[in-house]
Amino acid sequence: MPVSLPTALRRSAAALFTGLALAAAAQDGPHRQQVPGYYHQAIGSTLRVTALFDGVVPLPRAQIKGLGAAQVDALLKRRYVPESPQGLQTSINAYLVQVEGRRVLVDAGTADCFGPGLGQVAANLKAAGFRPEDVDDVLLTHAHPDHLCGVLGADGARAFPNATLWLDDAELAYWEGPEAEPRTPQALRFIVGLARRALAPYQAAGRLRTFRPGDALPGGVRALASPGHTPGHTSYLIGAGDGQQLLVWGDVVHYHVVQFARPAASYEPDVDRAQAVASRRRLLAQAAREGWWVAGAHLPFPGLGHVRPEGQGYAWVPAEFSPLPPGRP
Template identity: 60%
Template sequence: MSFPRVRVLATALLLATVAAPAFATTTHHPLEQVPGVYHQQVGELEVTALFDGTVALGRSELVGIAPGAVTRLLNHRYVPEDGKGLQTAVNAYLIQRGNHLTLVDTGTAGCFGPGLGQVLGNLRKAGYDPAEVDDVLLTHAHPDHLCGLLDAQDQVAYPNATVWLSEADAAYWLDPASEAGAPQGVRFAFALAREAVAPYVASGKLHRFRPGQALPNGVTALDSHGHTPGHVSWKIDGGERQAVLVWGDILHFHAVQFAQPQAAYEADSDRTAAIASRRAMMAQAADGGWWVAGAHLPFPGLGHVRREGEAFAWVPGEFAPLPAR
């Protein structure tokens, strides 16, 4: 090795040593996810998934299936789990057809504490004004689906929207007499439901309906009761032989209940009916090739269902750019 080359190497090592502290002091950006917004074109519909946050559901809340079977199904599915339970997303969906905006479910607002209640903020970050929303379709009256009718100051979040809630769920969750006879663990939800809808009732903006009655254009309410007495799933026609099914709480444990639809959730008001509704919605979605939007599927919760023998599987949607407007 010649002397000049040795000197070049020594100089390089010295510069690297001197420069090292500069790398060590590089500014770190705050560790924060980007806004929980995702867009998907379904025919003539623009579907925007809105992330509300996550809740933890315990394995013990799955009933009708042996714990060992649950463990086998969860193995290698990599569902985050801590001492509180399995991470479970809470999602809502904004659907635009032309200039008409329909929001399906509203998230938790302030009902479930920090880490949730992000739907309204994400709606704004997606470029929408809540005052532009024409209709709010509720799959059911649980707090993680309707508390977001109010904002952080308990004011009306969607001042120009008509709110659609099934007659059966309204009759149950808005009636103090039902609360008195309900299981202790769900009684807290009755007052939250009454408070969330109260200003809409006062302004004549709460519309009770039965599946089969006239609904906003292109929308069909499919009876999928069981999780609650009046739970519905919303099928929205996108034209071009395309549709999106926003199915609410058809399932809560995606790693288990697609493969074992007979596994029920402890909070289901009628487990037998909930299982039947789960099988029916999965079958219709699979056979129809519909897009599915799931409130408790991993965000953005958009994809398809396929049959696997007597059971089903989830096929997450592929990321795709939106067509130019």
């Protein structure tokens, strides 16, 4: 059943969900527009990924758990992360991956769930040269609104009419089961309804598929269980040829300046913080050891780069701007 909330209530609840006030209103006029919110990256001999910008939200320092305030301040000092009274600027990104002849979208952004200033994935997908009808599969890292709501169009119908929606079996069971609402604070329980609303049209059309770690996914994508932020949170490892691989890791990191250096720092809304820390430690170590490319939903746009060891933690190495090689689609 569709969830209908008064605008003011929905905006207030969204602010609570992320621990923030809503992002700034949409820019007005051409002179206020930034560059188009997409970026193409060729990886290896076979893979092309297009980063899609959805918008930014401020996440408060107070929602960083497991470190003292002085430690957080010291890590953020002279790192120049834009910060408003509501919090630290945090990007929301989705990724279109062209692999083995398929167009696979990993996460879909917020659509209209969080108000103006967000919900830009659909427009940036078109600006990048793709139609919603071109998307073959949508792989969801988890079912939070900033990753899931974009699967619906403004009319509540499927935004990607030819796509199959893929979600971890445990993740779907959590959001459709009886424990989702009790484990969600009262003021935030609207997100349970949003998840069910977004999934419903795909279920009705027979376009929702679930999987378990190890199952075969489209394009040879490998699902890596990374629970903690949500019970079925999943990251995706995608082969690129020439020995290279891309890890799309969803919400493994929210505060990049803090959590690379101190992986034990957790995020207040994590359902299981200890499990989220364990997942982050494991994926950071793997990505650094194997030299994987990484794409992160909440890393500074375009959120593509590598992880390297640094001290007792890690550091983020953003990709340098690069033209596409000749002949690449």
